Amino acid sequence: MYYVYVLKKKDSKLLYFGYTDNLIERMKSHRYDRRKNYELVYYEAFKNKEDAQRRERDLKMYGAGRGHLKKRIYKSLE
Secondary structure (H helix, E strand, O other): OEEEEEEEEEOOOOOOEEEOHHHHHHHHHHOOOOOOOEEEEEEEOOOOOOHHHHHHHHHHHOHHHHHHHHHOOOOOOO
């Protein structure tokens, strides 16, 4: 499986979008970097790598995609 994930920087509204084939290990690497201090707020799973890469790119490049997602997960972003 491939995962597209959204991290939120604690005490900030800053969001980070990424994709990985190992979500648990990727979260560990984000947590160990104490300077970043991110928390996982959302993820989607894909069977196909290209689908995950396309979704990540859409979230990073297009404001409408981010806006729709933020509306869906607004309580998780508080």
